[in-house]
Amino acid sequence: MVAIKHFPIMNRFLAGVLGVMLMGLAGTAGAAELLATVRDQKAKPVSDAVVLAMPLDRKVFDLARPVRHVVDQVNKEFVPYVRVVFAGTSVSFPNKDNIRHHVYSFSPAKKFELALYSGVSAPPVLFDKAGVVVLGCNIHDWMIGYIYVADTPFFGKTEKEGQASLENLPPGDYQVRLWHPDMEKDEQATVQRVTVTDKTTNLAWTIALKPSFRIPRPTGASSSGYR
Amino acid sequence: MSPARPGTPESKAGIHALWLRACCLTIIAIAATPADAHWSFDTELGVSYDNNLGNARSEDSVGDRALIASVAATQSEYLEHGDSISWGGRIAGERYADFDGLDNLALAAMISYRKKLGLGPFAPWWRASWSSSALAYRDDARNGWLHQAEVGAGKRLSERYNLGLTFRVEQRKAANLQEQGSGLSVDAFSQLSKSLGVNAEYAPDRDMVLSLGAQLRHGDIVSTSHRYRQVFLYSKAIVEDPALGSNVFAYRLTGNTLILNVAMAIFLSPDSCVNIGVQRALTHADGSNNYAKNKLAVSWVGNF
Numbered sequence: 001m002v003a004i005k006h007f008p009i010m011n012r013f014l015a016g017v018l019g020v021m022l023m024g025l026a027g028t029a030g031a032a033e034l035l036a037t038v039r040d041q042k043a044k045p046v047s048d049a050v051v052l053a054m055p056l057d058r059k060v061f062d063l064a065r066p067v068r069h070v071v072d073q074v075n076k077e078f079v080p081y082v083r084v085v086f087a088g089t090s091v092s093f094p095n096k097d098n099i100r101h102h103v104y105s106f107s108p109a110k111k112f113e114l115a116l117y118s119g120v121s122a123p124p125v126l127f128d129k130a131g132v133v134v135l136g137c138n139i140h141d142w143m144i145g146y147i148y149v150a151d152t153p154f155f156g157k158t159e160k161e162g163q164a165s166l167e168n169l170p171p172g173d174y175q176v177r178l179w180h181p182d183m184e185k186d187e188q189a190t191v192q193r194v195t196v197t198d199k200t201t202n203l204a205w206t207i208a209l210k211p212s213f214r215i216p217r218p219t220g221a222s223s224s225g226y227r
Numbered sequence: 228m229s230p231a232r233p234g235t236p237e238s239k240a241g242i243h244a245l246w247l248r249a250c251c252l253t254i255i256a257i258a259a260t261p262a263d264a265h266w267s268f269d270t271e272l273g274v275s276y277d278n279n280l281g282n283a284r285s286e287d288s289v290g291d292r293a294l295i296a297s298v299a300a301t302q303s304e305y306l307e308h309g310d311s312i313s314w315g316g317r318i319a320g321e322r323y324a325d326f327d328g329l330d331n332l333a334l335a336a337m338i339s340y341r342k343k344l345g346l347g348p349f350a351p352w353w354r355a356s357w358s359s360s361a362l363a364y365r366d367d368a369r370n371g372w373l374h375q376a377e378v379g380a381g382k383r384l385s386e387r388y389n390l391g392l393t394f395r396v397e398q399r400k401a402a403n404l405q406e407q408g409s410g411l412s413v414d415a416f417s418q419l420s421k422s423l424g425v426n427a428e429y430a431p432d433r434d435m436v437l438s439l440g441a442q443l444r445h446g447d448i449v450s451t452s453h454r455y456r457q458v459f460l461y462s463k464a465i466v467e468d469p470a471l472g473s474n475v476f477a478y479r480l481t482g483n484t485l486i487l488n489v490a491m492a493i494f495l496s497p498d499s500c501v502n503i504g505v506q507r508a509l510t511h512a513d514g515s516n517n518y519a520k521n522k523l524a525v526s527w528v529g530n531f
Binding site: 216 | 265303305306307308309311343346347348383386387430432433435436492494497498
């Protein structure tokens with residue numbers, strides 16, 4: 001079964017259904033967990049790192065059916081900051097603020113624009129091409145978020161402790177790689193090859209991160225001018 | 228008409244009238260707001276120190292510290308392509324430690340239109356804005372209206388660097404004029420000026436913004452000092468200025484001022500920050516009447 005721990009309950013349920021289908025296709029008797037630990041160059045846990053497990057036998061996700069995901073806008077920020085979806089997934093962008101947002105992306109993986117809207121009136125957006133999609137709001141320039149469109153249905157995202165668990169992977173050989181918004185090197189430099197059996201497999205990375213920086217919010221200071 | 232003296236019932240009535248106007252405008256604004264509209268409130272609370280309150284020569288300069296506070300309520304309507312119209316009001320007050328004649332309240336109404344020339348944070352923009360403020364001082368001679376028209380443009384160069392330009396025309400119209408004597412005008416606190424400014428911002432990290440600004444201002448300035456022939460000869464208006472002491476006079480002159488600003492904003496949360504700002508103003512007025520003033524302000528700003 002494929003289950004990613006940070007999914008909401010419904011998504012986890014659907015992911016579980018997908019996993020059961022995949023397991024059946026793979027014809028395996030059991031499934032295992034891959035536990036990824038990510039730290040930075042100062043040995044601090046790294047959150048929001050995307051962990052992607054690409055099976056060498058691609059048949060295991062032939063029947064994968066993407067589930068719908070959500071990226072909220074709360075207090076003029078995208079929530080979550082990083083969302084991972086499987087290619088072919090639709091994502092909704094509900095606006096939970098009491099002002100309108102104008103969500104857009106220039107990224108080659110998906111160019112789109114949801115002009116001024118409030119509530120849940122914006123239609124879902126289909127992300128059908130693998131890659132990184134950077135989100136912005138044309139009203140609030142400091143808002144930034146990421147959608148990582150994965151080319152594999154086996155993925156997870158690290159939490160504050162720097163760990164991500166990819167559960168119920170069909171046993172087999174995988175190439176596992178990482179992506180993070182502030183990662184200095186290309187994700188291909190992080191590839192590790194691993195054979196997943198019916199036991200927990202631990203993988204660890206130490207990655208170099210650039211200093212995290214975002215456009216500041218306006219300061220709101222008044223200027224009394226010259227008197 | 229004689230000006231009200233500081234602390235008299237007449238001067239207090241001016242401040243009370245301004246409060247009344249503020250309350251009425253607030254009630255009207257809230258009543259006129261559609262149910263789904265959103266007001267944004269910016270609150271500022273801080274202290275300031277000005278080492279030359281009267282823009283005087285060094286021998287006459289007096290300094291004082293003040294408490295500053297303001298609340299601004301703004302509503303924005305976002306249009307297509309990132310354009311927006313904003314309107315609102317602001318009430319601001321200053322309370323001085325020693326020169327209480329300068330204690331004041333300002334009630335402002337403002338409107339602005341902002342046009343963004345593209346999509347995304349690095350698209351350039353321009354803005355036109357207007358504001359009108361009613362000014363009420365404890366010393367009524369400074370009461371009046373302040374009107375400001377401004378056009379500005381800006382562009383964010385990167386996540387860390389931001390650049391802006393402004394051109395402003397400012398008119399201040401005194402409300403209370405003393406009786407006209409023979410000779411020179413007593414309308415010293417009415418001023419007209421134009422200024423051109425540039426401001427650059429740099430964010431060294433995500434919780435701090437440093438800004439550096441320069442402004443060239445041309446127009447009327449008011450300088451308060453003792454009687455000097457050189458000042459008198461070039462003055463367009465003169466009036467007693469008891470707010471800054473006895474036997475001193477406010478002179479309206481024409482001059483050029485270079486204003487330099489350095490400021491630092493430290494974010495405490497996404498919606499609040501501490502601002503520390505230093506301003507130095509160098510004025511060259513007609514008749515080689517030159518003045519310098521420095522101002523320091525520290526304030527907390529919160530957005531709700």
